[in-house]
Amino acid sequence: MQLVTWNTQWCRGLDGVVSPRRIVEGARAMADFDVLCLQEIAQGFDDMPGAPGDQPAELAALLPGFQVFFGAAVDEFDAQGKRQRFGNLIATRLPVARVQHHPLPWPADPSVSSMPRMCTVVTVVDPALGPVRIMTTHLEYYSPTQRLAQVNAVRDLNAEACAQAAAPPKVETERSPFQAKVHTPHAIVCGDFNLVVAPPADLRAAPEYRAIHQAHAHGRLQDTWPLLHGTAPHAPTFRLFDRTYGPEPVTADFVFVSDSLAPRVRRIEVDQQTRASDHQPVLVAL
Template sequence: MKLVTWNTQWCRGLDGVVDPLRIVDGARAMADFDVLCLQEIAQGFDRMPGAPGDQPAQLQALLPGFRLFFGAAVDEFDADGRRQRFGNLIATRLPVARVQHHPLPWPADGDVSSMPRMCTVVTVRDPLLGPVRVMTTHLEYYSKPQRMAQAKALRALHMEACEQAAAPPKVEEDHSPFQAKLHTPHAILCGDFNLSAAEPEYAAIQEPLGGSRLHDAWLLVHGAVPHAPTFRLFDRTYGPEPMACDFAFVSDGLAPRVHRIEVDLRTQASDHQPVLVEL
């Protein structure tokens, strides 16, 4: 499995141009990906810089042979009654078994700006790895308490799925919503976490629970080599130094299968750099 994860800044490059094709081409330049996880995808926010338009529809047209699943963390209507949606998207050419959209905690923090956050989960069937839960997310930037609550919720989502895999519900072959579901402990959690590897939220995501944990794929491949920067590499609007805040975590069973992880340090198609993970 080859997976690319990228915070696209609604497909807006550092030149100010909104171009979904440039995002797809940039991801394809990294690998012939099986799964593409994108954060900051817009639909209906036409007054944002670059007038992004209906990006899920645009991306679907650019990805023939892929199925797309858009999880809107923000789903609202403006004063004129126009629907506006903003969130994460997973595109895959692998067979899909399940799709889940999980809102993440949004505790009150009145001192800063914030928005709702969520995690989209698509369970795919990989011919070599078997069933894998692909989870993508984008955590809060301005609020540290919210970010910690969201990090803990992601860990809890993974642990709950592992428990379901170990003790699945009673099977009901009645062609109703109670019918058997595909459960798996194998997962990839990726996205823009808006935190560095030195932050406590990073450790919270990987904290073991019930014998299971998530592992930073970068460390599995590169060991003590510092993470390659994924943010503020070219644009220093949000800070003086480049940093890594886009990660991929893998479950216990997938940890030995991580073959490669790398960052494109050249593209300026977004204010973040894309990350490739190969298992």
Template sequence: MQLVTWNTQWCCGLDGVVSPQRIVQHARALADFDVLCLQEIAVHYPALEGNAGHDQVALLRALLPGYQVFFGAAVDEWTPDGQRQRFGNLIATRLPVLQLQHHPLPYPADAGVRSMPRMCTVATVRDPGLGAVRVMTTHLEFYSKRQRMAQARALRVLHAQACAHAVAPPEASGDGSPFQSKAHTPHAVLCGDFNFEPHEPEHAAICAPAGADDSEGAPLGMRLWDSWRLLHAAAPQPPTFRLYDRRYGPEPGSCDFVFVSDSLKGRVQRFVVDAATQASDHQPVAVSIA
């Protein structure tokens, strides 16, 4: 499986130009992706820098023939004049899709702190070599550390619950109803912009052994692993944020990650950061899992 993940900043480059086409072109140059995960995709937000007033989901769908495109709106709201606006994450894949889920993430109150709702989109796809894989993409809160930690812990719980279903599936059903059997799998890839760095406690929370919290309901050992660290141990991950644009901090940092399940930890073969492009304020990441 070839996967690319990228926070696109509503497809706005550092030149101020909003271009979904440029995002797709750069992603294709980075990898012949089976799965493309994009964060910060906007629908009808003309006030954003560069004017992102168009429907970027529709534009990206047209730019990706042969791919199924799924959009999960973390924010879904209407302007006073009745215009619907949406902002969230997108998964495009040329692999067969078995199931799609959208999970709102925790949004605890944090008085006076700028924030917005966050969510995780999960597409279970069938890879020819790996079988069923849950591809999870998300974008965690930037300003509120309280919300970000709650969201990181919730992602680990979502993974643990899915692993528990794979070990102890519900009653089998082939009746064609919504109760019919689902594709439960321990294989998972969790990617996106997490807005924390590798040394921060939110990273440790995601990578903590599942089962430590009884509410997770998963067997001990079911956990998530940082793909970069699996390949490069203690070597620092190349920066994916603030490399060229320092509005959000003085130094480059890494906050775009690809985590994999226990069942895939020995299958990560490649992890590449495109450090050259300025088509967004983040750098895209490509991984190969086989």
């Protein structure tokens, strides 16, 4: 399985041009991916820079043979009654067993701007790995309080799913919503976690980074980068070219896997050349 995750900045490049096609082409240049996880996908926000259109529809048209699942963290209407949605998208050519959209905590923090966040979950069936839970998210940038609450929630969602896999619900009937579900301990958790820790600070000291690794009864999540690169610093994924949000490059985008998948990780790399977004895409192969 090959997966690419990318915070697209609503498919807006550093040249100001909004282009879902360029995002898809950039991801394909990294790998012939089976799963594409995108954050900051817009629909109906015509007044944003670059005037993004109906990006879920555009991406679906650009990805024939893929199923596309859009999870809107922001889902509201403007003063004229037009619907506006903004969130995460998972596209896959693998068979899909389940789709779930989980709102994440949004505790009050009046000191900063913020918006709702969510975790989009699609359980796919890979021919070699079997069922795998793909979880993608984009955590709050401005509020450390909200970000830590959200990373704890993502970790707990995975722990709950692992517990369900270990002890599935009793099946009452196969002809109703109570029908048997596909459960799995295998998980890939990816996206923009906004852990903007700049070297030489130790990423492992960040509360959010420690929290996502916290073990539960059925295992834990592991960062894929050190699985293959040891103690080498993470490749930066944010502020390589655009220093609007800070003076130096940082790692904001991660791919974590369950203990059950950690031995299967074969490749993890960052495209540090593309300027199709203000973030860099990350590829993981299992």
